[in-house]
Amino acid sequence: MVNVGYTLMCEQAGPKDLVDHAVRAEAAGFDHLVMSDHYYPWLESQGHSPYAWSVLGAVAHATTRPELLSFVTCPIRRYHPAVVAQKASTIGVLSDGRFTLGLGAGENLNEHVVGGWPHVQQRHEMFEEALQIIRPLLNGETLTFSGNHFDVPDAYVWDRPERPVPMAVAASGRQSATLAAEYADAMIATDPLSHLVDMYEEAGGAGRPRYGQVAICYGPDEDECRKIVHDQFRWFGMGWKVNADLPNPDAFAAATQFVREEDVAEGISCGPDTDRHVEAFKKFVDAGFTHVALVQVGGDSQPMFLDWAQEELLPRLRGL
Numbered sequence: 001m002v003n004v005g006y007t008l009m010c011e012q013a014g015p016k017d018l019v020d021h022a023v024r025a026e027a028a029g030f031d032h033l034v035m036s037d038h039y040y041p042w043l044e045s046q047g048h049s050p051y052a053w054s055v056l057g058a059v060a061h062a063t064t065r066p067e068l069l070s071f072v073t074c075p076i077r078r079y080h081p082a083v084v085a086q087k088a089s090t091i092g093v094l095s096d097g098r099f100t101l102g103l104g105a106g107e108n109l110n111e112h113v114v115g116g117w118p119h120v121q122q123r124h125e126m127f128e129e130a131l132q133i134i135r136p137l138l139n140g141e142t143l144t145f146s147g148n149h150f151d152v153p154d155a156y157v158w159d160r161p162e163r164p165v166p167m168a169v170a171a172s173g174r175q176s177a178t179l180a181a182e183y184a185d186a187m188i189a190t191d192p193l194s195h196l197v198d199m200y201e202e203a204g205g206a207g208r209p210r211y212g213q214v215a216i217c218y219g220p221d222e223d224e225c226r227k228i229v230h231d232q233f234r235w236f237g238m239g240w241k242v243n244a245d246l247p248n249p250d251a252f253a254a255a256t257q258f259v260r261e262e263d264v265a266e267g268i269s270c271g272p273d274t275d276r277h278v279e280a281f282k283k284f285v286d287a288g289f290t291h292v293a294l295v296q297v298g299g300d301s302q303p304m305f306l307d308w309a310q311e312e313l314l315p316r317l318r319g320l
Helices: 015-028 052-062 081-096 108-114 120-138 174-183 193-204 222-233 249-257 259-265 272-285 300-316
Strands: 002-009 032-035 067-070 099-103 142-145 151-155 166-171 186-187 211-217 269-271 293-296
Touching: 002 015, 002 067, 002 300, 015 032, 015 052, 015 300, 032 052, 032 193, 052 067, 052 272, 067 081, 067 293, 067 300, 081 120, 081 151, 099 174, 099 293, 108 249, 120 142, 120 174, 120 211, 151 293, 166 174, 174 186, 174 300, 186 193, 193 211, 193 272, 211 222, 222 269, 269 272, 272 293, 272 300, 293 300
Parallel strands: 002 032, 002 293, 032 067, 067 099, 099 166, 166 186, 186 211, 211 269, 211 293
Antiparallel strands: 142 151
């Protein structure tokens, strides 16, 4: 049976609301909660971007059952990888072992706030070094590391959960899928691509969790849902090669100024039809993903969405 998740989108809700949404999602019956880790929202209309790790700590304290996952944290610019290992272990303790550290190579949107954005090849080199630092620290080892991009003279994480925090790595192609299989305990992807799952399994990831994420916009009025999606998620279809390099919400607004409402609605299911939302979710299940988190687009609609999910959507998804 697929593990059904709910996304706490830091870009579309403030910190107190996010904790409330987490509590409501647990009560609704979601199996896991994933949280974005941004410094900026994608577009100004989303209107939020609190510090994800403070919110994660509060969510870990306020909930008792769902698994938690950062979706995803970039450990190469804004955060030093040794510090990522420390805070991930802290969340692991606070959550009684429910936390998985989701990692990716990041986006300029969030990382440029501490300086320049490296070239993609350099980013990949930095990311692999970061994984080489984080893994042993999560496992309780004392680490000395000297690489081309990072130095760790001496590090040890003192507070850790009984079971080391698992890692999941975002994959978009063979190189990143191989990294996920080599260093991590799970793979993350945002597109329902079966060949990514195949690459991950061929590289050694067979039998491990595969995390996916699907954006929808549930509501009683399909036209209103389409407007919300166009206003807040029209960047969604540009692809990671574009999304990774744009520096701020103004750039995303300029890059998406000619994207039409119907263009976005083609990729994100909108409206009250449960069958359409189930079908969007099912694409990930059919592609081989074991854990799939829903994104309800629109910060103000979360309580309504969670009520509907409990009553109608989750029972349908459990039957897939």
